[in-house]
Amino acid sequence: MKELLAKLTGAFGPAGREEWVRALLLEELKQMGSPDSIVDDLGNLVVSRGNPENKIILVAAHMDQVGFMVTFIEENGFLRVTPVGGIEAKSLPGMRLRFRDGITGVIGQEKIKEQKELDFSKLYVDIGAVSLKGAQQQIQVGDTAVFDAPLMMEGNRYIAGAMDDRAGCAVLLETLRRLPRDLPQSVCFVFTVQEEVGLRGAQAVSYRINPHFGLAVDVTRTGDTPEPQFKTPVSLGKGPAIKIRDSSVICHPRVTALMRQVAEDKNIPHQLEVLEQGGTDAGAIHLSRAGVPSGALSIPCRYIHTPGEMVDHNDLENSVSFLLALLQTKW
Numbered sequence: 001m002k003e004l005l006a007k008l009t010g011a012f013g014p015a016g017r018e019e020w021v022r023a024l025l026l027e028e029l030k031q032m033g034s035p036d037s038i039v040d041d042l043g044n045l046v047v048s049r050g051n052p053e054n055k056i057i058l059v060a061a062h063m064d065q066v067g068f069m070v071t072f073i074e075e076n077g078f079l080r081v082t083p084v085g086g087i088e089a090k091s092l093p094g095m096r097l098r099f100r101d102g103i104t105g106v107i108g109q110e111k112i113k114e115q116k117e118l119d120f121s122k123l124y125v126d127i128g129a130v131s132l133k134g135a136q137q138q139i140q141v142g143d144t145a146v147f148d149a150p151l152m153m154e155g156n157r158y159i160a161g162a163m164d165d166r167a168g169c170a171v172l173l174e175t176l177r178r179l180p181r182d183l184p185q186s187v188c189f190v191f192t193v194q195e196e197v198g199l200r201g202a203q204a205v206s207y208r209i210n211p212h213f214g215l216a217v218d219v220t221r222t223g224d225t226p227e228p229q230f231k232t233p234v235s236l237g238k239g240p241a242i243k244i245r246d247s248s249v250i251c252h253p254r255v256t257a258l259m260r261q262v263a264e265d266k267n268i269p270h271q272l273e274v275l276e277q278g279g280t281d282a283g284a285i286h287l288s289r290a291g292v293p294s295g296a297l298s299i300p301c302r303y304i305h306t307p308g309e310m311v312d313h314n315d316l317e318n319s320v321s322f323l324l325a326l327l328q329t330k331w
């Protein structure tokens with residue numbers, strides 16, 4: 001798992017530029033003897049298992065990560081950027097960014113009177129250029145960057161900038177590797193694009209697949225740190241969470257009941273999740289066509305949308321066991 005996670009979190013993939021993550025996934029699929037995938041016109045990667053004449057479960061994890069897009073280059077070579085996905089300006093000064101071709105930038109901040117004035121208009125990115133022309137030789141308006149935060153392991157915990165949702169991609173891939181051929185229903189594993197900017201890839205691919213059920217595999221916030229901003233009973237290391245609700249979806253009771261039953265029957269440690277802010281691909285899947293009963297398997301993660309996204313090794317292993325058990329159960 002560590003090696004796979006290191007590769008996946010190290011791949012460059014802000015929303016809209018998922019091609020390097022997709023290439024890596026395609027390579028992994030090829031190595032496991034599974035070249036039978038399709039890439040749709042938006043870039044979603046779909047891998048199908050089981051008899052397509054049976055009911056279909058769409059299982060989605062998003063390839064994209066939050067990042068930054070260059071909006072303007074100043075005369076003196078400093079870059080202005082806008083967030084791609086939900087990133088708070090107040091946590092950014094001093095952080096390192098990485099552009100696709102390896103260029104590093106540091107985020108700086110203009111003088112402000114009060115901390116609450118800090119927004120993206122007061123931030124700039126320094127790539128070491130001393131003029132507009134110098135900067136333009138390396139970077140163009142519209143180029144994107146991500147946090148420069150490769151994978152580290154401390155104790156039983158993994159830390160990386162793109163854990164949201166490469167952890168989910170790793171769980172899908174590992175499940176695919178271990179899933180038997182004979183299944184009670186058909187499963188479409190989808191690695192989606194542009195989740196972080198509004199569940200866009202999932203919306204389009206759900207229409208194509210026309211599933212009977214939907215399941216997103218994504219990270220969720222925990223409440224187990226000192227004085228957390230949001231109270232939630234989800235903790236790191238206590239197992240995958242069964243989503244009940246977030247801002248994008250109220251999970252279908254049939255799906256959540258099935259998930260709880262399977263977790264209990266198979267003795268898989270699990271938790272229940274009600275997320276007050278944030279959404280996931282299940283939000284788009286459940287509204288596709290005439291509606292799709294959907295749920296989500298959430299991987300507990302601290303410090304979401306920062307370079308320090310942290311997940312627990314056992315939670316990942318238990319997420320794979322849980323997904324394997326769910327997909328071998330008749331829905």
Ligand SMILES: [Zn+2]
Pocket residue numbers: 062164165195218219
């Ligand atoms: Zn996510």
